[in-house]
Amino acid sequence: KSQGVSVLLITHKLQEVIAISDQVSVMRAGAMVATVNTAETSREALAELMVGRKVLLRVDKQVANPGAALLTVDSLTWFDDANVPRLEQVSFKVNAGEIVGVAGVSGNGQTELLGLLSGMLDVQHGQINIEGVCIDAQHRMTPKQIRHLGVGHVAEDRHRDGMVGAFSAEETAIMGFQDEPEFNGSILQDRSAITEHCQQLMNTFDVRPGDPDLKSASFSGGNQQKLCIAREMNAAPKILLVGQPTRGVDIGAIEFIHQQIVALRDQGSAVLVVSVELEEILSLCDRVLVMSEGRIVGNVLASETDARSLGLMMSSSRSGDQMAQQGRQA
Secondary structure, eight states, rough: TTTTTOOOOOOOHHHHEEEEEHEEEEEEEEEEEEEGGGGGGOOOHHHHHHHHOOOOOSSOOOOOOOOSSSEEEEEEEETTTOEEEEEEEEEEEETEEEEEEEEOOOTSSSSHHHHHHHSSOOOOOOEETTTTEEESSSSSSHHHHHHTEEEEOOOOOIIIIOOOOOSBHHHHTTTTTSSGGGGGGGSBBBBHHHHHHHHHHHTTTHHHHHHHSHHHHHHHGHHHHHHHHHHHHHTSSSEEEESSSTOOOOHHHHHHHHHHHHHHHTTTTTTEEEESSSHHHHHHOEEEEEEEEEEEEEEEEEGOOHHHHHHHTTTOHHHHHHHHHHHHHO
């Protein structure tokens, strides 16, 4: 801009809009609904223009009342094909009725952690304990077996791991559950039951358009994400693993997804959320684990920290390590 170049930024991240734009135009349902000077507006006002109603930018939830540990990770260490350690001595617990966030710059072991917890990667060193069931190098489990323990998994990359674009919405809605008796007859799948199931999920989770026959790739990113989350939450998992819950999702869908995650927590499930968005971690989660270079370097209550403190821990600075030690003692 300082060199005289005109810049057009297209984004749904309101903090970016407020931070660097001079003027902002808002589109909703394919039409331009407003153009305002950035200095004369706010995130709340822009969100309302984007969605057409007031939007809560901070998650509305009660204080957590954690129960017993449902997921325990002990000394988890994992090496990639080049023998580079991606996780080193990772240990933590997630309790019933609690949302635990994993904060960190992308590429610091979060993806590998979710892969191990969901069964997409095999445990090499250390243990995972799911309500008394031990998973380690001698006792491995497939994703299907882990799912049957009551674990739901919303993948970080929905296009690669959470859906198949060429599949219809109703096929995406039963991925991972396609062998369940309710979706199968004596020989063939029960297509009417599958269609009815998808329609119910679409109605409950406000997936638009509500067409079970539409190809999954034809939905917007937010509606694809809502469909994937609906599939996992509908099974009422005891433990829910969520990777980047609102990546590529509009502000209205973000509010809805957060509400559903909190509702699952309030029903007594344990929820582990991995996100690179610190604002999301602080607003949605009850407790925060901070990862840096494959290690847990902080464990703090979300109500007792802020983005700056998390950033220090993420960079493994001296003060960040001191905070991490305080968190572990707490």
